[in-house]
Amino acid sequence: AxxxxxxxxxxxxxxxxxxxxxxxxxxGGTVNLFWYVQYPGQHLQLLLKYFSGDPLVKGIxxxxxxxxxxxxxxxxxxxxVQWSDTAEYFCAVNGGSQGNLIFGKGxxxxxxx
Amino acid sequence: xxxxxxxxxxxxxxxGQQVTLxxxxxxxxxxVSWYQQALGQGPQFIFQxxxxxxxxxxxxxxxxxxxxxxxxxxxxxxxALELDDSALYLCASSTGQGRRYxxxxxxxxxxxxx
Numbered sequence: 001a002x003x004x005x006x007x008x009x010x011x012x013x014x015x016x017x018x019x020x021x022x023x024x025x026x027x028g029g030t031v032n033l034f035w036y037v038q039y040p041g042q043h044l045q046l047l048l049k050y051f052s053g054d055p056l057v058k059g060i061x062x063x064x065x066x067x068x069x070x071x072x073x074x075x076x077x078x079x080x081v082q083w084s085d086t087a088e089y090f091c092a093v094n095g096g097s098q099g100n101l102i103f104g105k106g107x108x109x110x111x112x113x
Numbered sequence: 114x115x116x117x118x119x120x121x122x123x124x125x126x127x128x129g130q131q132v133t134l135x136x137x138x139x140x141x142x143x144x145v146s147w148y149q150q151a152l153g154q155g156p157q158f159i160f161q162x163x164x165x166x167x168x169x170x171x172x173x174x175x176x177x178x179x180x181x182x183x184x185x186x187x188x189x190x191x192x193a194l195e196l197d198d199s200a201l202y203l204c205a206s207s208t209g210q211g212r213r214y215x216x217x218x219x220x221x222x223x224x225x226x227x
Contacts, residue, residue, distance in 0.1 A: 004155075032212050043115065044156070044203065044218040051213065090155050094212040100146060100169055101205075101216060103155030 002027040004093050006104035013081050014112050021076040021107050023091035033074040034092040034101065035065055044090070050074065061085070083113045116140055117206050117219035125225045126194050134189040134222045136204030142217070144168070144210045145187040147179060150201040150221070162187055163210040191224075199226045 007022035025031065035047040048059025055067040065076045074091060088108045092101040116139035126132050138145050144163045148156035158171035162181035176192040185206070191198055201223050205216035 036218075043117075043220040046215065046217075049215065092155075099144075099207065099210055099212045099214055099216070100158040100161055100171065101148075101156070102158070103148075105153070105155050 002031075002093055002102045004091050004102055004104035006089075006091055006107050008107045009105070010108045010110070012110045012112065015083055016080050017111075019076070019078040019081045019085070019109070021089055021091075021109070023074045023076065023104060024072050025074065025091075025093045025102075026072065027093060032094040033065075033067060034094065035059065035063070035074075035076050036090045036092060036103075037087045038090065038106075039087045047076070047089075081109070081111050083111045085109060086111045115206075115217040115219065117204060117217050119202075119204050119219040119222050121222060122220070123223045123225075125227060128194055128196060128226055130194050131190065131192045132194060132224060134191075134202050134204075134224070136187045136189070136206075136219060138185045138187065138204075138206030139217050142206035142208050143185050144207045144214065145181055145185065146205045146207070146216060147187070147189050148203040148205065149173070150203055151197075152200070156203055159189070161210065168210050194226045196226050199224060 003026045005024045033050040036044045091104045118137045146161040147159040150156040160170040161168045165181045181187045201221040203221045204219045207214040
């Protein structure tokens, strides 16, 4: 069965600090990988996705993620966070024929101004 | 904002009651998936509807059921509500079923069971 692990439950950073959120998945076949963000009081939004090709994926708002197949990882990065990045971040994998997403438990990011 | 809307925004029910949640998919989308997001957890897949047929189901009991209508809007019904059903219920629509189709999420319905 597919599963997704997010290593950090809550990350607290100061503005301008660099961010890396870990994500590992468990699935033996071909997968699509996603990072979603949920700002306080708002709906889930897609930050970026990986389907195939270049393993370094760039998303919205300066976020990027790197797919490392040998490590079953898809870590999210941002060189310099802003207070407005305060949100919950979810990694998800989609490997089944139906296309349903399997989410990690999420990482809450708090950015101090 | 996506074009996916959900109603109601919030509701409170009593244990043992039944509830119906509604979702309008984004224009041009024929697939709707429902997810349950308990507090402090990531969303969990309940089921998916594609062209009015259930297309897949997660690990949820039969008291969770759904419908999809010809206009591709959808309902989630939960019978015999339990306290653990308290959660944010998310609807997501896509232009097709399968793993290559991006899902667009609605704002969710917050269900509280007392």
